[in-house]
Amino acid sequence: GQSLEQPSEVTAVEGAIVQINCTYQTSGFYGLSWYQQHDGGAPTFLSYNALDGLEETGRFSSFLSRSDSYGYLLLQELQMKDSASYFCAVRDPASGGSYIPTFGRGTSLIVHP
Protein backbone atom coordinates (compact mmCIF):
# COMPACT_ATOMS: atom_id res chain seq x y z
CA GLY A 1 0.00 0.00 0.00
CA GLN A 2 0.85 3.65 -0.05
CA SER A 3 1.02 6.41 2.55
CA LEU A 4 1.67 10.10 2.01
CA GLU A 5 2.51 12.82 4.52
CA GLN A 6 1.99 16.52 3.96
CA PRO A 7 1.51 19.46 6.36
CA SER A 8 -2.07 20.18 7.33
CA GLU A 9 -1.83 23.95 6.92
CA VAL A 10 0.48 26.58 5.47
CA THR A 11 -0.02 30.35 5.61
CA ALA A 12 1.68 33.05 3.54
CA VAL A 13 1.16 36.59 2.30
CA GLU A 14 0.29 37.78 -1.17
CA GLY A 15 3.30 37.97 -3.46
CA ALA A 16 5.34 35.51 -1.42
CA ILE A 17 6.66 32.06 -2.34
CA VAL A 18 5.43 28.97 -0.53
CA GLN A 19 6.53 25.33 -0.64
CA ILE A 20 4.25 22.41 0.25
CA ASN A 21 6.13 19.21 0.98
CA CYS A 22 5.03 15.62 0.47
CA THR A 23 6.79 12.46 1.59
CA TYR A 24 5.55 9.07 0.52
CA GLN A 25 6.02 5.40 1.25
CA THR A 26 5.18 3.08 -1.62
CA SER A 27 5.58 -0.54 -2.60
CA GLY A 28 6.15 0.64 -6.18
CA PHE A 29 6.47 4.16 -7.58
CA TYR A 30 4.58 5.40 -10.62
CA GLY A 31 4.86 9.16 -10.32
CA LEU A 32 3.76 11.95 -7.96
CA SER A 33 0.85 14.24 -8.80
CA TRP A 34 -0.54 17.43 -7.27
CA TYR A 35 -4.15 18.59 -7.15
CA GLN A 36 -5.77 21.85 -6.08
CA GLN A 37 -9.19 22.06 -4.47
CA HIS A 38 -11.04 25.25 -3.62
CA ASP A 39 -13.70 25.21 -0.91
CA GLY A 40 -16.85 23.54 -2.19
CA GLY A 41 -15.21 22.55 -5.46
CA ALA A 42 -13.69 19.48 -7.05
CA PRO A 43 -9.96 18.73 -7.07
CA THR A 44 -8.23 19.74 -10.29
CA PHE A 45 -4.96 18.47 -11.68
CA LEU A 46 -1.90 20.72 -11.32
CA SER A 47 1.20 18.70 -12.15
CA TYR A 48 2.84 15.29 -12.46
CA ASN A 49 6.44 14.17 -11.90
CA ALA A 50 7.64 10.76 -12.99
CA LEU A 51 11.36 11.57 -12.93
CA ASP A 52 13.62 13.48 -10.55
CA GLY A 53 13.81 17.22 -10.94
CA LEU A 54 11.68 20.28 -11.31
CA GLU A 55 8.63 20.71 -13.57
CA GLU A 56 7.48 24.29 -14.10
CA THR A 57 4.03 25.44 -15.18
CA GLY A 58 3.65 29.17 -14.87
CA ARG A 59 3.67 30.27 -11.23
CA PHE A 60 3.55 26.65 -10.04
CA SER A 61 6.47 24.20 -10.01
CA SER A 62 6.70 20.66 -8.72
CA PHE A 63 9.83 18.81 -7.65
CA LEU A 64 10.56 15.14 -7.13
CA SER A 65 13.42 13.22 -5.53
CA ARG A 66 12.77 9.49 -5.88
CA SER A 67 15.80 8.55 -3.77
CA ASP A 68 14.35 10.58 -0.87
CA SER A 69 10.71 9.59 -1.54
CA TYR A 70 9.99 13.29 -1.43
CA GLY A 71 8.40 15.95 -3.52
CA TYR A 72 7.13 19.48 -3.18
CA LEU A 73 4.83 21.96 -4.84
CA LEU A 74 6.21 25.50 -5.14
CA LEU A 75 3.83 28.40 -5.61
CA GLN A 76 5.34 31.74 -6.57
CA GLU A 77 3.90 35.27 -6.64
CA LEU A 78 1.06 34.12 -4.40
CA GLN A 79 -2.39 35.49 -5.09
CA MET A 80 -5.48 35.45 -2.89
CA LYS A 81 -7.11 33.00 -5.31
CA ASP A 82 -4.38 30.46 -4.49
CA SER A 83 -6.03 29.92 -1.09
CA ALA A 84 -7.15 26.30 -1.41
CA SER A 85 -6.29 22.77 -0.35
CA TYR A 86 -3.45 21.02 -2.15
CA PHE A 87 -3.15 17.24 -2.34
CA CYS A 88 -0.25 15.09 -3.39
CA ALA A 89 -1.07 11.71 -4.90
CA VAL A 90 0.65 8.53 -6.02
CA ARG A 91 -0.62 5.54 -7.99
CA ASP A 92 -0.88 1.96 -6.75
CA PRO A 93 -1.12 -0.96 -9.24
CA ALA A 94 -4.51 -2.64 -9.11
CA SER A 95 -6.60 -5.23 -10.89
CA GLY A 96 -6.90 -5.38 -14.65
CA GLY A 97 -3.65 -3.49 -15.24
CA SER A 98 -5.14 -0.30 -13.83
CA TYR A 99 -3.87 2.00 -11.11
CA ILE A 100 -5.52 3.35 -7.98
CA PRO A 101 -4.75 6.95 -7.04
CA THR A 102 -3.97 7.42 -3.35
CA PHE A 103 -4.05 10.92 -1.90
CA GLY A 104 -2.39 12.66 1.01
CA ARG A 105 -4.69 14.31 3.56
CA GLY A 106 -4.22 17.68 1.96
CA THR A 107 -2.56 20.98 2.89
CA SER A 108 -4.75 24.00 3.44
CA LEU A 109 -2.98 27.07 2.04
CA ILE A 110 -4.16 30.39 3.45
CA VAL A 111 -2.97 33.50 1.63
CA HIS A 112 -3.22 36.77 3.54
CA PRO A 113 -3.27 40.23 1.96
Added chain:
Amino acid sequence: DVKVTQSSRYLVKRTGEKVFLECVQDMDHENMFWYRQDPGLGLRLIYFSYDVKMKEKGDIPEGYSVSREKKERFSLILESASTNQTSMYLCATHPEPGNTIYFGEGSWLTVV
Protein backbone atom coordinates in the same frame (compact mmCIF):
# COMPACT_ATOMS: atom_id res chain seq x y z
CA ASP B 1 -12.52 18.91 -22.00
CA VAL B 2 -13.37 15.88 -19.95
CA LYS B 3 -16.71 16.16 -18.22
CA VAL B 4 -17.61 14.14 -15.13
CA THR B 5 -21.17 14.77 -14.01
CA GLN B 6 -22.59 13.79 -10.66
CA SER B 7 -26.36 13.72 -10.68
CA SER B 8 -27.01 15.31 -7.30
CA ARG B 9 -25.10 18.18 -5.75
CA TYR B 10 -26.90 18.25 -2.40
CA LEU B 11 -29.03 15.55 -0.83
CA VAL B 12 -30.70 15.09 2.53
CA LYS B 13 -31.80 11.54 3.34
CA ARG B 14 -33.22 9.79 6.37
CA THR B 15 -31.48 7.01 8.28
CA GLY B 16 -32.27 3.66 6.71
CA GLU B 17 -33.10 5.03 3.25
CA LYS B 18 -31.50 3.59 0.14
CA VAL B 19 -29.44 6.24 -1.63
CA PHE B 20 -28.17 6.29 -5.21
CA LEU B 21 -25.38 8.59 -6.34
CA GLU B 22 -24.90 8.63 -10.09
CA CYS B 23 -21.78 9.56 -12.04
CA VAL B 24 -21.46 9.90 -15.80
CA GLN B 25 -18.29 10.62 -17.80
CA ASP B 26 -18.10 11.57 -21.46
CA MET B 27 -14.53 10.55 -22.37
CA ASP B 28 -14.68 6.76 -22.62
CA HIS B 29 -12.29 6.27 -19.69
CA GLU B 30 -11.85 2.75 -18.41
CA ASN B 31 -11.24 3.59 -14.76
CA MET B 32 -13.83 5.15 -12.47
CA PHE B 33 -13.66 5.76 -8.74
CA TRP B 34 -15.81 6.80 -5.81
CA TYR B 35 -14.16 8.66 -2.94
CA ARG B 36 -15.56 10.23 0.18
CA GLN B 37 -13.97 13.35 1.57
CA ASP B 38 -14.14 14.33 5.23
CA PRO B 39 -12.34 17.18 7.01
CA GLY B 40 -8.85 16.15 8.10
CA LEU B 41 -9.12 12.73 6.45
CA GLY B 42 -8.54 13.65 2.83
CA LEU B 43 -9.96 11.51 0.03
CA ARG B 44 -10.66 7.90 0.91
CA LEU B 45 -11.41 5.35 -1.78
CA ILE B 46 -14.72 3.48 -1.45
CA TYR B 47 -14.86 1.45 -4.67
CA PHE B 48 -13.35 1.54 -8.12
CA SER B 49 -14.03 -0.05 -11.48
CA TYR B 50 -11.63 -0.68 -14.34
CA ASP B 51 -14.20 -1.98 -16.82
CA VAL B 52 -17.92 -2.54 -17.33
CA LYS B 53 -19.35 -4.90 -14.71
CA MET B 54 -15.98 -5.02 -12.92
CA LYS B 55 -15.69 -3.58 -9.43
CA GLU B 56 -13.12 -3.68 -6.68
CA LYS B 57 -13.30 -2.64 -3.05
CA GLY B 58 -11.29 0.35 -1.92
CA ASP B 59 -10.23 1.24 1.59
CA ILE B 60 -13.69 1.85 3.10
CA PRO B 61 -16.32 -0.22 1.23
CA GLU B 62 -18.46 -1.13 4.24
CA GLY B 63 -22.02 0.11 3.89
CA TYR B 64 -21.64 0.82 0.16
CA SER B 65 -22.06 -1.01 -3.11
CA VAL B 66 -21.54 0.04 -6.73
CA SER B 67 -22.86 -0.70 -10.19
CA ARG B 68 -21.24 -0.26 -13.58
CA GLU B 69 -23.57 -1.52 -16.31
CA LYS B 70 -22.28 0.90 -18.95
CA LYS B 71 -18.78 2.25 -19.44
CA GLU B 72 -19.80 5.86 -18.95
CA ARG B 73 -21.83 5.38 -15.76
CA PHE B 74 -20.69 4.39 -12.28
CA SER B 75 -23.23 4.41 -9.47
CA LEU B 76 -22.63 4.40 -5.73
CA ILE B 77 -25.35 2.85 -3.58
CA LEU B 78 -25.90 3.23 0.12
CA GLU B 79 -28.13 0.26 0.95
CA SER B 80 -29.28 1.68 4.29
CA ALA B 81 -27.99 5.17 4.94
CA SER B 82 -26.58 5.97 8.36
CA THR B 83 -25.58 9.27 9.93
CA ASN B 84 -21.88 8.37 9.75
CA GLN B 85 -22.22 8.37 5.97
CA THR B 86 -22.85 12.10 5.98
CA SER B 87 -20.02 13.34 3.78
CA MET B 88 -18.97 14.74 0.44
CA TYR B 89 -18.75 12.08 -2.26
CA LEU B 90 -16.51 12.53 -5.26
CA CYS B 91 -16.60 10.56 -8.47
CA ALA B 92 -13.43 10.45 -10.58
CA THR B 93 -12.19 8.98 -13.84
CA HIS B 94 -8.74 8.13 -15.11
CA PRO B 95 -7.74 7.12 -18.64
CA GLU B 96 -5.27 4.29 -19.15
CA PRO B 97 -2.59 5.17 -19.98
CA GLY B 98 -2.68 8.60 -18.39
CA ASN B 99 -1.60 10.56 -15.36
CA THR B 100 -4.54 12.89 -14.78
CA ILE B 101 -7.55 12.17 -12.61
CA TYR B 102 -10.74 14.03 -13.48
CA PHE B 103 -13.26 14.69 -10.73
CA GLY B 104 -16.94 15.47 -10.68
CA GLU B 105 -18.21 18.48 -8.72
CA GLY B 106 -19.07 16.35 -5.69
CA SER B 107 -22.27 15.31 -3.96
CA TRP B 108 -22.92 16.58 -0.46
CA LEU B 109 -24.96 13.97 1.40
CA THR B 110 -26.54 14.62 4.78
CA VAL B 111 -28.17 11.69 6.58
CA VAL B 112 -30.53 12.69 9.37
